[in-house]
Amino acid sequence: MVDFTKLKRQFDLYAPEYEEALLRAARSGWYILGGELQAFEEQFAAYLGVEHVVGVNSGMDALTLAVRALGIGPGDEVIVPANTYIASVLGITENGATPVLVEPDDYFCPNADAIEAAITPRTKAILPVHLYGQPCDMERICAIAERNGLFVIEDCAQSHGAAQKGRKTGTFSTVACFSFYPTKPLGAQGDAGALATNDPALAEKLRKLRNYGSGKKYVNELVGVNSRLDEYQAAVLQVGLRHLEEGNAYRQRIAERYLNEIRNPLVELPKTRNHCSHVFHVFAVQCAKRDALQAFLLERGVKTLCHYPIPPHLQECYAYLGHKKGDFPISERMAEQELSLPIYVGMPMEEVTQVIEAVNAFPGD
Ligand SMILES: Cc1ncc(COP(=O)(O)O)c(C=O)c1O
Numbered sequence: 437m438v439d440f441t442k443l444k445r446q447f448d449l450y451a452p453e454y455e456e457a458l459l460r461a462a463r464s465g466w467y468i469l470g471g472e473l474q475a476f477e478e479q480f481a482a483y484l485g486v487e488h489v490v491g492v493n494s495g496m497d498a499l500t501l502a503v504r505a506l507g508i509g510p511g512d513e514v515i516v517p518a519n520t521y522i523a524s525v526l527g528i529t530e531n532g533a534t535p536v537l538v539e540p541d542d543y544f545c546p547n548a549d550a551i552e553a554a555i556t557p558r559t560k561a562i563l564p565v566h567l568y569g570q571p572c573d574m575e576r577i578c579a580i581a582e583r584n585g586l587f588v589i590e591d592c593a594q595s596h597g598a599a600q601k602g603r604k605t606g607t608f609s610t611v612a613c614f615s616f617y618p619t620k621p622l623g624a625q626g627d628a629g630a631l632a633t634n635d636p637a638l639a640e641k642l643r644k645l646r647n648y649g650s651g652k653k654y655v656n657e658l659v660g661v662n663s664r665l666d667e668y669q670a671a672v673l674q675v676g677l678r679h680l681e682e683g684n685a686y687r688q689r690i691a692e693r694y695l696n697e698i699r700n701p702l703v704e705l706p707k708t709r710n711h712c713s714h715v716f717h718v719f720a721v722q723c724a725k726r727d728a729l730q731a732f733l734l735e736r737g738v739k740t741l742c743h744y745p746i747p748p749h750l751q752e753c754y755a756y757l758g759h760k761k762g763d764f765p766i767s768e769r770m771a772e773q774e775l776s777l778p779i780y781v782g783m784p785m786e787e788v789t790q791v792i793e794a795v796n797a798f799p800g801d
Pocket residue numbers: 494495496497520521523524565591593594614615616617627628629
């Protein structure tokens with residue numbers, strides 16, 4: 437059986453390093469807001485090339501706090517892709533702001549023309565998502581934001597290390613949000629996330645917001661939350677960060693094999709934008725007979741997933757936004773046709789071969 441992902445294989449590759457890091461954190465006797473978090477925040481900031489990184493509990497919290505820290509709330513609009521994971525949208529609605537959805541381009545990223553067309557006097561920010569590990573066209577999106585006086589909040593939950601013209605995702609925006617959910621390119625061994633920014637005042641505000649709105653013990657300036665990346669996860673993430681480039685390169689090798697060796701006219705392969713490096717958190721193919729393809733692959737022992745089967749605007753929780761089927765046909769088609777093939781660090785190349793052979797054997801009838 438070819439699993440969709442197997443985290444144990446990644447753990448086994450670096451087991452002595454993970455075990456050393458976890459014991460170090462345990463033995464320190466300091467478990468929240470300590471030296472491990474400070475070390476990770478500094479290392480990740482240096483890796484990205486930003487001034488400040490603020491660790492939080494999850495990618496979802498990073499998005500919620502980014503929107504809150506920028507003072508965006510009821511009556512404000514934030515432009516966000518219609519084909520994203522729901523957390524990108526929840527970060528906006530958690531603050532009482534209104535998500536304005538836009539369709540994707542050929543790279544599954546928000547279409548820059550659609551972003552421009554969606555701007556109204558109430559728009560406060562653009563929230564591009566580097567979906568599946570490929571950078572959005574940040575040069576264009578940042579130019580649109582600048583012309584219109586808007587903040588940019590990057591959702592980098594899937595794109596650790598991906599770059600446009602050598603500049604990493606997470607460095608283009610006012611503030612960038614990362615998830616370190618275990619399967620992500622940089623994954624923890626539990627929930628974890630972070631924000632990245634070059635703005636010292638914003639970083640300071642985020643540090644307070646994650647800690648009950650407090651900069652000084654028992655003095656609360658802001659209405660904050662408890663969202664602190666713990667010392668165990670910070671220790672684990674330092675190991676992951678040391679191997680991030682290696683892991684991205686490994687998934688890129690798998691992607692190259694899929695791109696070169698999958699030859700089935702019924703299966704559309706993903707495209708990479710010029711001057712962009714794609715870290716292939718997800719290898720997303722499209723097929724008009726997606727469900728049949730998924731069942732066929734499973735019969736041949738290959739597990740796959742769909743990212744994502746129901747777009748946010750058709751989710752029950754967002755019925756109040758008033759959208760209906762047909763409002764975002766490109767995103768809706770993606771939800772019906774997208775299939776994610778297995779691609780992860782530690783995946784044996786023989787299993788990659790099995791996936792390729794199974795996809796190529798799909799007859800489509
Ligand atoms: C695009 C995107 N945004 C946000 C999130 C939320 O991250 P987390 O699971 O750490 O809350 C995820 C992943 O789960 C994601 O894929």
